[in-house]
Amino acid sequence: xQPNTLRSPIAGKxxxxxxxxxKNIDRxxxxxxxxxxxxxxxxxxxxxxxxxxxxxTLREGKRLRPLLLILTYKGYAPSSKKxxxxxxxxxxxxxxxxxxxxxxxxxxxxxxxxRGRPTLHKILAHTVPSADxxxxxxxxxxxxxxxxxxxxxxxxxxxDEPSERKxxxxxxxxxxxAFTAMGEFxxxxxxxxxxxxxxxxxxxxxxxLKTARYTFDCPMVTGAIxxxxxxxEIKKISRFGILIGQAFQIQDDIIGIFETEDNIxxxxxxxxxxxxxxxxxxxAFRVLKGEDRARFLEIFxxxxxxxxxxxxxxxxxxxxxxxxxxxGAIHTRxxxxxxxxxxxxxxxxxxxxxEASISKLFSHSEKIASLYQSPG
Numbered sequence: 001x002q003p004n005t006l007r008s009p010i011a012g013k014x015x016x017x018x019x020x021x022x023k024n025i026d027r028x029x030x031x032x033x034x035x036x037x038x039x040x041x042x043x044x045x046x047x048x049x050x051x052x053x054x055x056x057t058l059r060e061g062k063r064l065r066p067l068l069l070i071l072t073y074k075g076y077a078p079s080s081k082k083x084x085x086x087x088x089x090x091x092x093x094x095x096x097x098x099x100x101x102x103x104x105x106x107x108x109x110x111x112x113x114x115r116g117r118p119t120l121h122k123i124l125a126h127t128v129p130s131a132d133x134x135x136x137x138x139x140x141x142x143x144x145x146x147x148x149x150x151x152x153x154x155x156x157x158x159x160d161e162p163s164e165r166k167x168x169x170x171x172x173x174x175x176x177x178a179f180t181a182m183g184e185f186x187x188x189x190x191x192x193x194x195x196x197x198x199x200x201x202x203x204x205x206x207x208x209l210k211t212a213r214y215t216f217d218c219p220m221v222t223g224a225i226x227x228x229x230x231x232x233e234i235k236k237i238s239r240f241g242i243l244i245g246q247a248f249q250i251q252d253d254i255i256g257i258f259e260t261e262d263n264i265x266x267x268x269x270x271x272x273x274x275x276x277x278x279x280x281x282x283x284a285f286r287v288l289k290g291e292d293r294a295r296f297l298e299i300f301x302x303x304x305x306x307x308x309x310x311x312x313x314x315x316x317x318x319x320x321x322x323x324x325x326x327x328g329a330i331h332t333r334x335x336x337x338x339x340x341x342x343x344x345x346x347x348x349x350x351x352x353x354x355e356a357s358i359s360k361l362f363s364h365s366e367k368i369a370s371l372y373q374s375p376g
Contacts, residue, residue: 014353021070025063028088029095032155033057042147052123053144057099059115065094065219067357072223072237075350090159090226093173094219096152101180101214103145107138108188109274120144149177161226169225176218183210190277195285195297198277204246211252212245220354233345240340244358247333250326251365253278257314258323258368272313273305279329283322318372327369334362 033054037043042050069091074083105111106119113119124144125137156173159166186206190198220237229237256271257280271278281300288296296316299309317323341355 014356018067018353018357021067022063024088025066025070025091025095026058028085029057029092032089032092032151032158036151036154040147046127048124048127049140049144049147052120053148056103056114056120056123057095057148059117061095061115063095064357064361065098065215066091068216068219068354069094069223071350071354071357072220072346073227075346075354076224076227076229076233079347084160086158086160090156093152093156094222096148096155097173097177097214097218100145100149100152100177101184103141103148105184107141107145108184109270111270152177159226165226165228169222172221172225173218176214179209180214183208183213186210187276191275193277195277195281195300198282200279200282203277203279203282207246207249208242211249212242215248216245216358217241230345236340236344240337240344243333243337243340247330247337248361250279250330250333251362253280254323254326254368255364257310257317258372259364269305269307269310272300272310275300279326280317280322283325284316284320287320287322288316323368323372327365330362330365 037050042053066088070087073087077083102114103120106114107121111119112122119141121137121141121144123137124140125133127136127140130136153170153174156170159169161169183206186202187210190202190206217238218241220241221234224234224237253271253276256276256278284296285293296313299312299316302309337358338355341351344351346354
């Protein structure tokens with residue numbers, strides 16, 4: 001089975017255009033952080049505070065969220081409209097929102113690495129000598145995350161659009177931050193609940209709130225609102241974003257178990273150690289019976305996880321066809337998303353660029369499907 005039904009390989013001109021947009025985003029991020037230094041004087045409070053926030057923000061990444069905002073905006077804006085630099089400045093709000101979520105998520109998960117480098121709270125643990133550097137890092141990391149969220153709002157305000165569109169888009173942006181926090185709340189609570197008390201409906205609610213809304217739905221809806229798209233188009237864009245986001249999070253959960261540490265930039269034991277209740281987990285629990293279920297629960301609930309435990313869980317997910325089930329859920333969502341994308345009244349050039357940009361995100365699930373599933 002091939003889970004990726006969004007197939008529009010990026011041609012030469014398209015690849016150049018996307019790369020140029022990413023470079024413009026990186027330039028806007030760097031310029032905005034320079035303005036932040038002048039406006040907020042973070043370096044006077046603590047040089048490490050400003051330097052660490054800047055380094056964390058500028059770490060190499062896909063810049064997916066600002067890219068989606070810009071592509072959608074350009075797709076719905078009149079072709080004659082000149083795109084100003086302010087659009088790129090405003091698009092960085094999505095990257096700051098993303099980083100705000102990552103900083104707090106890493107604290108909740110007690111993660112040491114993010115994008116292959118120390119997490120922000122680990123860096124801030126060295127702000128001053130302390131008897132308890134871990135607590136200091138966590139406390140300062142929470143504060144730094146709050147600052148980054150404020151920077152996200154500041155960046156958003158640089159957009160130059162009619163006040164009605166700007167206010168509507170800002171409200172959606174703020175709502176997204178709240179919904180994502182709700183998803184984090186659900187995820188944290190489900191982490192301590194027994195597996196039997198977490199059903200698939202709750203898993204998908206978490207996927208929608210914690211990942212889909214702010215990674216795909218919000219950037220594209222914000223871009224569409226700012227460009228003046230109709231309400232019917234905005235509703236379809238939102239549904240498209242939710243489907244893609246759910247598929248993306250399912251893939252992320254698969255990657256967390258089946259990928260290598262070098263490829264994901266964090267410990268491959270982290271998802272298992274955190275006891276994450278994913279689609280893989282709830283499906284396996286539902287399928288397993290008797291002694292097999294008890295063994296799965298015993299392994300999954302161990303206080304200290306090892307590579308041996310990970311291999312045992314992998315085997316269970318394959319044998320119960322939970323991996324196949326999760327890959328099928330990705331395929332179903334991408335198929336429906338493809339149908340919606342074709343129906344959008346968006347400029348064809350940017351429809352193709354959206355499709356190609358999103359398609360690239362699902363190469364991991366295709367690789368894992370080829371490794372663990374038999375043909376047909």
